[in-house]
Amino acid sequence: MRILVVCGAGASSTFVALRLRRAAASAGLAVTASAGAEPSLAIDLDSADVVLVGPHLGRSLEEIQALAAPRGVRVVLLPDDIFTDHDGSRALALVTSVAASDVGSATAETA
Template sequence: MKFKNVLLVCGTGASSGFMAKNIRVAAKEKGYDISVKARGDAEVEDFIEEIDLLLVGPHLQYMLNDLEGIANPYHVPVKIIPKDAYGSLDGVAVLEFMEEIE
């Protein structure tokens, strides 16, 4: 797995907490050693120097440009989690999505 430190954000961090847990379970099953933290969107700047991927809940699509503005100076990719995977809290699907990011 290319990404070792992932931050997953949603509005308040609540739903992303469940999603992050499911991603960690899926990663463990594949033998990946990664850290996935869930936080609210207001906390991105507090963690941006510690991460190598920023995953964003699909309901925050409207914030993409702002989040990229924060992440780009640190060379951190910002990706919107696929709606179906996020809605079903499918950690396996999100992990597969992460594997496809270059």
């Protein structure tokens, strides 16, 4: 599974992606996770199965979902406290729950 973690400039998403990769490796899951920024999202979506959207981009969620839907990419809005997920386990749980569901997009509360 290919995961794109998106934030405004790509800095905070780098930490989430790194932690997510570590958690997936520890769980023995075939997951790639990369960081991206909102301005390059239209291009980066082509290499993702799931997009994790930083909580500070909640205002752009509908726009991101509209870009992702035609590509079959699932979108998850991360919770406000995701940056306290130091081992990546919560982010991984969100990704696996969305991947297992038939829902095209979700928020952290529904995933």
